[in-house]
Amino acid sequence: MSRILESELNVQGLTAYIDDSDEPRGMLHGTLAVTPCARGRLLGIDPRPALALDPSVRVLSAACVPGENQLGASVPDEPLLVEGEWGFKGQGIALVLAATQAMARKAATLVAIDYEELEPVLDAREASSRGSYILPSRTMASGDTSSAFARSAIVVSGRTESGGQEHVYLETQGAIAEPREGGRVFVLSGTQAPSGVQHAVARVLGLSMNAVEIETRRLGGGFGGKEDQAAGWAALAALGALATKRQVKVYLSRREDMAWTGKRHPYSADFRLGLDAEGRILAFEADYYQNSGAACDLSPAILSRTLFHAASAYRVPNLRVTGRMCRTNLIPFTAFRGFGAPQGIFVMECALDAAARAGGWDPIELRRKNLLKEGDVFHFGQPLANCHTGRSVDRLLEKSGWKSLRAEMDSFNASHALEKRGAAILPLAFGVSFTKLVMNQGGALVHVFHDGSVSVSTGAVEMGQQVSRKIQVIAARALGISEARIRVESTKTGTVANTFPTAASTGADINGMAALAACEEIRARLLSFAAKRLGAELGNLRLEGEFVVNGCEPTDLGWNKLVDEAHLERVDLSAHGFYATPGLFYDMKAERGSPFAYHVYGCAAVTATLDVLRGTYRFDTATIVHDSGESLDLSVDLGQTEGAFAQGLGWAALEDLRFDSKGSLLTDTLSTYKLPDIHFMPEMEVEFLADAGNPKAVMRSKAIGEPPFMYGIAGYFAVLDALRSARPDLAPSYDLPMTPEKALAILTGAGAPAKGAQDASALAPPKPECAEGALS
């Protein structure tokens, strides 16, 4: 048996995703008739043209929803099917069912929709100026920024933009619902949040949760996109299944998925950074305008992570940051790896970039000088413990041979007119835990079968992050048996209940701990049985190498025998485990507390080469030093680090999500929306930090999913660095992603930033007012 069972199936094409399930006779396919413009009011629906297409066609509108026509989990602002006014293009108006998927799609286009088009608001700042918010703004503050700015030798300010990002999980969203006897329903759902889907389906159908079972076998990628946003497809399939008493499959084409599902939030921000004459940060202020889209979704939680990461990996004694969730008429933006942190960290890095220029400081030295250290306190009051930021940066500079690399690049740039090389680093301190306290809990159910094989179920969803591999390692270690005996099951709401999404990088932390607790309980029962059976001291017994070991003496009780005999003696071989991350608290009013179990540290350096003539660039190398605690599986953590970095680099320097002036998505295909391909990625070298055991997570490991995403931000600044070699005078508008078009605009001097988008360049006098006056 291979180490990673799941992968072994993958490479053979044996893994079954949603669309690989059999389609039994009688199954109906569902799709949506959707809103045709960004904002409008529904006046009426005429299903007749669609119904005329084929006898199998059914059209279900909001009126057919037996329960509550609502998906919004935290704010009830997202109906499953539109009633009255709608807020974005691509929202469902009617569920259209037919015998084949092609026919359903055709029928959906035939549903006649009578509506009135309303003027949309697409821009976050514009929404803000109109007071259009999801929830009231939120501010976190520490110290006294205004007196700190007054004391500052240099103050820089500016505006930044960061774009949205399409998840492009390779498996699109979908669900298959099956009516079961007694009015119950079973849904095979492609979700990161089976319990969330269970709740949504129950709510929409007016059923109790025990009448709804959700199973998630695995996902062909999730990245946050199937956290809240998978619920709708499951609810639609279930609605269709109950209405028709048939199996119903709703599975999106790539174009539908891109046009109808949420993405990473675009942000616009204003920053102001004050430093003393030596380059020590004194004060930072920022206003974030989060483009939340038309519905709440996870926007508040995402915004809170932006605010928690406002200072990134730097010590900022005086800080004041405000975030606004601006309601616009774009698709509701949602979770995506990093969950608001990349957007916040980008702003801080822009501020440091502006400061380095204004102060004439070396960008690396400026960052090093301000790195967080053990004992520093974050602006929300949590002290920093087991901090490895400085260590990571030092090791990175050493590993990448930074000094000679820089010298080499400078001499290259001096001798090449039409090619310029650039580099940047990104230090990291990423907080792990759901920022919403309640979500930091999870369960597991472990069965040891009397043949010695073991089945582990948890709330964790396998989506390629290889959490099942980690849980397998944990269970095998806890029981002292071979990994080959452990099977990690698909995720089912009837097996492990009330779970929270597999997200926030906590999948292995929380579910691994719950699995560990269950395994430990079974182990304790087995050992106390063994103590009786062997007449040995319980305290001397342990399970190791598939045997009960008594002190240093092996016993005759091998795993199979132990389990078999225990079973005959009526020992319970199953256990439920539960884990709630300890030590977390947060006072929302005071904006103070300890929201994170721990932080993940590291540092990356990215180098790029710019083609000055064409405005194109390529990334040459990425060197990463990353803290993964005592890894449960290094190859898994390596894959997560490289994969997250690739997505971060794509976000920073390639993936260009575009809407037109009416709020229609322009980039709704893989031919217009480009994500990293194999040629785009630089050579990556990843080293995991030594001696970084983490006392705060399962078996001293660390969460891995999201943190390395941030490293991609260094790619943006590496290109900027190269652009500066060609245009030393350049004052960029900080506008992520970098694209060849933007690079050329900068190179040809047309990159003159839009109003308010400059960074301050002059050495500013102490008075902040004057510094701002220098912007022009």
Place this chain on the structure above:
Amino acid sequence: MTKKDSKLRFLANSLPVETEAWRGSPALDFIRRDLALTGTKEGCREGDCGACAVLVGERLASGPGQAPWVRYRAMPSCLLALGDLEEAHLLTIEGLREAAASGITPVMRAMLDENGSQCGFCSPGIVVSLTAFLLEGPPYSIESAIVAVEGNLCRCTGYGAIKRAAARLVAEFSSLPTDFLARVAELEKAAVIPASVGAFARGELLPANVAAAQTQPPGSQTAQPAPGAGPALVIAGGSDFFVRNPKPDRREPLALLARDEDLRGIVEFPGGIEVGAAVAWRDFFSSPLVRSCVSGIGAFEGALASILVRNRATVGGNVANASPVGDLTSILLALAAVARLRGPHGERELPLERLFLGYKKLDLLPGEIIASFLIGRAPGRVFNFEKIAKRANLDIAAVNSAACIELEAQPGRPRIARARISAGGVAAVPLLLEKTSRLLVGREAEASTALAAMRQAMAEVSPIDDARGSAEYRKKILGRLVLAHFIALFPELEAELAREVLA
């Protein structure tokens, strides 16, 4: 019709298939639904992700001295017309499993050892592409292995593990023989490919009506609609057709050009070469005739799509598609290609620039197809191609441009005797920049000429905004590409032009 019936026959892995399914539907659906081979995934249905990649083995009418001449290539099954599988060997991930008793081939093993599969959705496609890489033959290098998987997107791994898996394979199989049948035998022994490949190659595992197929190359009978049937639905590589028609409705008559031997030859004629319209891009760029006629052209293959798409898309399809940013169209325009058109009323020839009437509108009569392109030889000609897209690879151009310049020796710097500069993405049709081309004639190849050409090119076009770039950007970048032509063709001008660029 030489066939007894209209049934489509091919070999799917090791099983013969006979079907009445419509030949114009995408093979992907047939594979996943009718054959229930769900290891082949659907990720986009537009050739961009490679999750649907399959191997297709076909018997060619002519080849480099090998008998039998069989060739296997990986291609996206979402862009593959089912009818193009006629008499072919379709090999999916399920078929590859047959190679190893454990189901795990060395290619899969390399992926596992490097942990190259995370969510796994891309994995079967990657295994197919890497297997095609080994099957296609030496030389094996890490660079060519990367090209082999360039059409496979992976959102999970960041490609690090996939590159390492590819490197393992390169190391493990670097000494495979060049001879096809010998290589097939070795790969079979190594459990990389199933026995069905060798059997198909040796002609042992052929579908029932093989005799008919051998006398009548597949495709050519379908290319000519029966008289009075009305113009046929034409599909060549399908790389544009299936993107626009992901689930096309059945329509007859149907003309599948991709396997029509009459349309996929590259031959020499006095003074030039004739390139069949159904020649796949891959074959165009690797053709010794094309390479000798247009020196340096081979280097630009990588700028177009991905290897999976280049195995499908045809030269004629790129022109017929009439996209304003067609790369081959730009190249052929600069090369002064003449299109040879064939229709119910016979044949005619048209200089390529006269074929484009307006946005996506061609001067083609009902029932007329492009049969081939004539490209003249010109001994003093230098050629360059430039393309700018958001992503350097596997992306449609924002702007492209090709330049053909014929030089005349004279004392001092050479003089430009003839020039043709084309541009895509700057107008409703692919453009020959006539004024720019004319301006160059008689001038010396020097910096001031390049700058004048740049200004003229920018003045000559009026592009529009779209998701791939703004009008202003397109204009500006076209100017830069004109300079890039000069720097590529006359490297000695670089320093001087660089000063201008940086000024």
